[in-house]
Amino acid sequence: MNFIVKEDKNIPVNQLEALYSDVGWTAYTCDLDLLQQACRQSLAIFSAWQEDKLIGLVRVIGDGLTILYIQDILVLTSHQNEGIATHLLQLTLEKYNHVRQHVLLTEEAPDVRHFYEKNGFTSCDKGELVAFAKMNA
Template identity: 65%
Template sequence: MKMIIKQQKEIAIEPLQALYDDAGWYAYTNDLPLLQQACAHSLDVFCAWEDEQLIGLVGVVGDGVTIIYIQDILVLSAYQNNGVATSLMQHILQKYEHVRQKVLLTEEAPDVRHFYEKMGFTSCDQGSLVAFAKLD
């Protein structure tokens, strides 16, 4: 696999739709122009490409100085467990190593927990922090 990581916030609708549909995140693809706008307005977006195919993406919001919120890390199912997500996360963590608070919210699953712990994250249920979310 010859993967290239690009820092880019302007992404065509077609590859975005293919990636998000593959993940089953249809709430995002129901309004593709809004998804495209969300990427463009993010603090940062790193994309993994193989040739002309978007195979992975991670977005970051926040101020980039004291806090970042890592969101929407996706990898095409055919490319999972090949280091794509790890590479994307390493780019984020390296660029924002000076930021004290790196936050993310994700589903509970053993493989998901293992991945983020491998990347140096601690689940709030294992420390002295508490997490709250209001999802509408």
């Protein structure tokens, strides 16, 4: 699989829409202006490109000093299980290696749990931490 990685928060809205729609993240695509603004205000975005097509993305928020949130990590369904998400996540963790807390919140699924555990994350239900979330509809 050949792709290039960019660290750039200014991603064309049509590329964002195609990627987020492909993976079914409709909560993001119902307001594309908000999604593009959220990307621009993120701490960092690492994106994978095949020619001029966005095929994957990791969006990072936080202060970059004491805490880092992996907000979004997604890859086109046609390119999943090719190592793209792992590559993007590892670039993120390397860049922010000095940050003490790397946090993410995701839905439960066996493949999701396996992915994050193989990348060094520990589920809060197995460790010493507890996690809480309050979601607005």
